Amino acid sequence: MADRRTHRLRLWTSAVTVGVVLLAVLLVPPLVQLDEQAVDLSQKLLPPSWDHPFGTDDLGRDLLLRCVYGLRISLLVGLVAALVATVVGTAVGAAAGALGGWTDRCLMRLVDAFSSVPHLLLGIFVVALFRPGVWPVIASVAVTHWLSTARIVRSEVLSLRTRPFVDAAVSGGASRWRVTVRHLLPAVLPQAGLAAVLMVPHAMWHESALSFLGLGLPSHQASLGNLVQNARSSLLAGDWWPTLFPGLLLIVPTLAIAGLAGVWRDRLNPRRRSELML
Amino acid sequence: MSRRLPWGAMARMTGRRALAAVPVLLAVTLAVFAVAAASPFDPVKAYAGTAGLTASQENLDQLRANLGADQPLLTRWWDWLTAAVTGDLGDSSVMRRPVAEVITERLGWSVLLAVTAFAVAIVLGTLLGVLAGRRRGGLLDRAVSSAAYTLEAAPAFWLGLLAIWFFALKLGVLPAGGLTDTASDTVTADQVARHLVLPALVLGISQLPWFFLYVRQGVGDALDEDPVRGARARGLSRRTVLTGHALRSGMLPMLTLVGSRVPELITGALLVETVFSWPGIAAATVQAATSVDFPLLAALTVLATAAVLLGNLLSDLLYGLADPRVGFDG
Numbered sequence: 090m091a092d093r094r095t096h097r098l099r100l101w102t103s104a105v106t107v108g109v110v111l112l113a114v115l116l117v118p119p120l121v122q123l124d125e126q127a128v129d130l131s132q133k134l135l136p137p138s139w140d141h142p143f144g145t146d147d148l149g150r151d152l153l154l155r156c157v158y159g160l161r162i163s164l165l166v167g168l169v170a171a172l173v174a175t176v177v178g179t180a181v182g183a184a185a186g187a188l189g190g191w192t193d194r195c196l197m198r199l200v201d202a203f204s205s206v207p208h209l210l211l212g213i214f215v216v217a218l219f220r221p222g223v224w225p226v227i228a229s230v231a232v233t234h235w236l237s238t239a240r241i242v243r244s245e246v247l248s249l250r251t252r253p254f255v256d257a258a259v260s261g262g263a264s265r266w267r268v269t270v271r272h273l274l275p276a277v278l279p280q281a282g283l284a285a286v287l288m289v290p291h292a293m294w295h296e297s298a299l300s301f302l303g304l305g306l307p308s309h310q311a312s313l314g315n316l317v318q319n320a321r322s323s324l325l326a327g328d329w330w331p332t333l334f335p336g337l338l339l340i341v342p343t344l345a346i347a348g349l350a351g352v353w354r355d356r357l358n359p360r361r362r363s364e365l366m367l
Numbered sequence: 368m369s370r371r372l373p374w375g376a377m378a379r380m381t382g383r384r385a386l387a388a389v390p391v392l393l394a395v396t397l398a399v400f401a402v403a404a405a406s407p408f409d410p411v412k413a414y415a416g417t418a419g420l421t422a423s424q425e426n427l428d429q430l431r432a433n434l435g436a437d438q439p440l441l442t443r444w445w446d447w448l449t450a451a452v453t454g455d456l457g458d459s460s461v462m463r464r465p466v467a468e469v470i471t472e473r474l475g476w477s478v479l480l481a482v483t484a485f486a487v488a489i490v491l492g493t494l495l496g497v498l499a500g501r502r503r504g505g506l507l508d509r510a511v512s513s514a515a516y517t518l519e520a521a522p523a524f525w526l527g528l529l530a531i532w533f534f535a536l537k538l539g540v541l542p543a544g545g546l547t548d549t550a551s552d553t554v555t556a557d558q559v560a561r562h563l564v565l566p567a568l569v570l571g572i573s574q575l576p577w578f579f580l581y582v583r584q585g586v587g588d589a590l591d592e593d594p595v596r597g598a599r600a601r602g603l604s605r606r607t608v609l610t611g612h613a614l615r616s617g618m619l620p621m622l623t624l625v626g627s628r629v630p631e632l633i634t635g636a637l638l639v640e641t642v643f644s645w646p647g648i649a650a651a652t653v654q655a656a657t658s659v660d661f662p663l664l665a666a667l668t669v670l671a672t673a674a675v676l677l678g679n680l681l682s683d684l685l686y687g688l689a690d691p692r693v694g695f696d697g
Contacts, residue, residue, distance in 0.1 A: 202391050205675045206668065207630040209637050210652065214399070214668055217656035218406035294522060298638060301524050302653050317525060325543070329532050336525035343520035 096352075103348030110342050114161040121154075134328050144330035147323050152316075152331060156338050159311045163339070166223065166312070167293035170230035174292070175285040177231065178238025183277070185239070186246025187269040197243070200236050208233040209298060216304045226305050230295045238284045245277045279357055287350045290343035297339055313339050373695065377684055380695040384680045388673070393448075395672045399665045400444040408659055447665075457662035461654050466666045470648060476546065477647030479559075480566055480640070481632055485625065487571025488578045492621075495575075496582025497614060503587045512583070515576040523573040523635045527642035530569050541565050544644040566643040573635050574628065578621060585617030592616070619689045626682030629675050 129149035137144045143152035185196040203211075212229040219225035249255060250273070258268050293313070299305035300314025308315055313335045320331030411431045422430075431437050438446070447457070456466035499508040518526075535543035542548070542565075547558045586609075589595055595612045603611075633649065640650035648667060655663040687695045 202394050204630075205391055205679075206395060206672050207633040207675060209634040210668060210671050213637070213652065213656045214664060215402065217659055217664060218403055218408045218661075290520070294520075297522055298524065298634075301522070301638070302641060303657055304653075317522075317528065321528065324528055324532050325536070327532070327536050329529070332525070332528050332532065336522065336529075339522060339525070340517060340520045344516060347516070347520070 099348050100352045103345040103352070106341060106345035107349060110160065110164075110345070113157050114164055117154075117157045118161065134323060134331075136328075137330055143334045144328075146320065146331045152334055155311045155316060156313070156334055159313045159316045159335060160338050160342070162306065162310055162312045163293045163296055163314070164289075164342070166227060166230070166296045166306070167289045167291075170227045170234065170292040170296070171285050171288040173227065173231040174234035174288060175238050175281055178235035178284075179242050179274075179277070179281045181235065182239040182242025183246055183269060183274060186243040186250070187265065187273060193243075196239075200239055203233075204236050209295070212295060212299060213302070213304060216299055220304060221307050223306060223310075226296055226299055229299065230292045233295070234288055234292060238281060238288075241280055241284055242277050245280050246273050249273055249276050283350060283353055283357060286346065286353070290346050293339065294343070372688070376695040377687070380684065380687070381680060384676070384683075388676045391676065392669060392672060396448060396451075396665070396669055397444055399668055400440060400447070403661055403665075404440045408661065410661060451666075456666045459655070459660050459663040461658045461660040461663065462651070466663050469651060469663060470666065470670065473646055473648045473651055476645065477636060477640070477649055480563065480570065480645060480647055481636060483563060483567035484570035484574060484635075484639075485628075485632070487567060488574040489622075489625070491571070492575050492578025493582050493618060496579045497586050497609065497617075499579070500583040500586030500590070500613075500617065501609065503583070508583070511579065515579050518572065519576040521573075522638070523569060524638040524642050526573060527566070527569045527639055530565055531642070534565060544642070546646050562643075562645075566639050566645050569642075570632075570635050570639045573639070574631065577628065577631070581621045581624070582618060585620060586613050587617075589613040589617040620686075623685040623689050624682055626678040626680070626685065629678030633671050633674065 129145075132141075132145050132149035133147055135141055135145045135149075141151050141153065143156060146152055146155065181196055181200070185193040211233050215229035215232060216225050219228070246269075255268060255272055258272050263271070296305055296312060297314030297317070300312050301318045303318060305314055306312045308319070316335035317332055320335070324332045411427055428437075450457070454467055456470075458464070459466045459469050462469045495511050499505075499511045502508060531543045534541045542562050544562075544566075546562055547554055590608075590613050594616075595608060598608045598612050636647065636649035637653060639645070640647045641653050644650065648670070651663065652667045652671075654660070655667065684695070687693050
């Protein structure tokens with residue numbers, strides 16, 4: 090089956106890519122005794138070569154090293170933001186689904202109201218008023234990303250509520266809280282986890298966009314968005330590499346994570362072998 | 368196709384949605400003011416700028432009273448709201464002009480960019496989607512689909528910068544940004560058209576993956592449906608089957624959902640207008656945010672929310688028209 094072979098291929102390339110990215114991001118900064126901020130003006134704007142595989146930027150800093158540091162920061166911000174958004178989304182979704190009635194209606198109207206403001210705009214609004222810093226960025230990403238998790242968890246809880254094991258727990262005298270925490274939440278966790286994993290690249294994208302607009306992380310921190318922003322003047326002088334590589338480093342992990350999450354989703358729900366959607 | 372349009376039902380749905388939009392918009396404006404009140408942002412310091420550093424406390428207090436910033440949150444919100452209804456949205460500090468004027472002047476350019484970009488995305492997406500959906504799993508399908516996933520992961524600002532590098536600097540065929548040539552002080556149609564090409568292409572292409580995947584899925588599924596099989600069995604040509612049957616049932620859902628893509632379009636416009644210095648409202652939003660121009664930022668956030676709600680309404684109306692089973696009850 091050619092289909093299964095491409096499937097396996099996708100799984101392995103994604104897994105290897107994510108592994109390489111994680112190893113690079115975790116191991117390079119402590120092991121390699123190089124300063125990514127080291128300025129060497131005699132080496133400025135060198136095109137990619139063996140010494141500098143990604144070239145150097147306008148201050149002579151090695152771009153490969155800066156990209157690894159940038160990916161590290163962007164990944165960290167993405168992970169924390171996705172985690173916060175998932176916790177908030179799961180709490181809201183579980184509350185809406187388990188309590189039902191007016192609570193459900195009010196919470197879902199809240200979700201609707203939030204989703205009628207475009208994500209990046211809401212993010213920009215939050216960051217503009219609370220910046221600068223890392224936490225405003227994380228908050229702005231989290232505040233725009235918990236909506237889908239809340240919807241997913243709520244609908245899962247609603248469908249689980251009709252199952253016999255919940256009825257059994259209720260007739261066994263379990264309180265609403267106990268049913269929610271011991272029976273409903275563990276059953277929704279895989280779905281929420283999948284949503285969280287898929288959220289990481291999205292959160293990284295969000296952080297990069299904010300940083301690129303000059304609203305994200307402080308510009309001395311080499312996040313991927315800041316790298317692209319700093320490269321703008323070099324680009325207008327015709328030097329393409331400081332712009333190209335940070336963007337590629339955003340695309341590659343995104344595709345790899347989406348590939349892995351796609352495989353996970355097929356396992357969770359074999360009936361719907363849908364396309365991997367980002 | 369000469370079916371009478373259900374104007375009554377559509378008007379009723381529009382009315383219901385307009386009524387439902389009022390509380391949402393009110394909530395958004397109130398939230399905007401509440402977030403600003405909770406933030407370290409101080410409207411008096413923002414208004415006074417560097418002069419605020421040397422001004423006496425007395426003057427600052429006077430300014431605070433003049434601006435109404437000493438009022439409680441709800442009072443300020445209510446004052447802003449009642450003024451906004453009469454068309455007075457306050458003054459933008461970064462543009463040094465009334466907010467309403469900034470919006471009316473810039474809205475047209477943003478709409479021009481957005482409509483052109485949507486047209487690019489729809490035409491290209493349909494074309495590629497049909498070609499790929501016709502033979503799913505084929506070489507063309509796999510190549511274009513992989514490209515679409517990659518494109519979906521690529522940030523629009525990055526695509527824009529690479530486009531500037533390639534088309535404006537390397538080839539020198541298109542201008543790198545702005546609305547008119549730097550030397551020119553009049554706005555002429557052919558200058559605008561030349562400056563529109565790159566931003567519209569980049570914005571359109573950043574929206575393309577979604578359109579492409581939707582048409583591909585629709586056409587592919589439609590080719591497996593009974594009416595299409597029947598048409599094939601009757602010996603109709605491939606082309607007739609494709610354009611007359613599969614394309615029609617495959618594309619309608621996509622066209623009707625265009626309205627619900629407004630949030631993504633606004634997100635893309637925020638980045639693309641900034642990269643290309645396009646004088647639209649999305650670029651103004653970013654400027655307002657970087658210099659914490661609260662009146663402009665608040666007005667534009669509410670405007671964007673209204674645009675999203677309008678897009679949702681449009682898409683539901685079109686969907687009801689395209690598929691009578693759906694109706695206009697929502």
